[in-house]
Amino acid sequence: MLNGFLALLLCQLLGEWVVLATSIPVPGPVVGMVILLVWLIFKKRMPDSVRGVSEGLLRYLALLYVPAGVGLMLHLHTISLYWLPILISLFVSTFITMVVTVLILKVMNKKLNKNGAR
Structure with a gap:
């Protein structure tokens, strides 16, 4: 579970860096989600650790x-x-x-x- 959370946070961090480096008018977390999507496409499967953390976060999305x-x-x-x-x-x-x-x-x-x- 910790590995999945780390993967999500690293993608968000990379997204923030891309936005800072390029000054594109898109939020860093959105760019991070695109990075995560590209990573998952190349991996061709969803790691169980990322799936577990994602499902846990989605449970509390309404908050x-x-x-x-x-x-x-x-x-x-x-x-x-x-x-x-x-x-x-x-x-x-x-x-x-x-x-x-x-x-x-x-x-x-x-x-x-x-x-x-x-």
């Missing part, structure tokens, strides 16, 4: 919404000034996510049908 909710209440006045751009960006990003998901599912479905899987 991470509490600080976000407090932030919303703290900055309610600022949000009320920009409610229309926020609403538009939420709808546009949700729509784009849905379209990309459908396109990926279509491509994957074609590949599965081509390989003879059902």
Whole structure:
């Protein structure tokens, strides 16, 4: 379990370093998740230690919404000034996510049908 936690933290640290070195406008933990994804793709399997730690963290994911909710209440006045751009960006990003998901599912479905899987 400690090895899995160390792997997750190392990926996050590498992501922070990449962001600092390149000044890209993406949070370090997001870059760390991409690094973890690439590592898992090359490894071609999920190590049990990483799986255990990930499942343990996912159990408590709902607790991470509490600080976000407090932030919303703290900055309610600022949000009320920009409610229309926020609403538009939420709808546009949700729509784009849905379209990309459908396109990926279509491509994957074609590949599965081509390989003879059902």
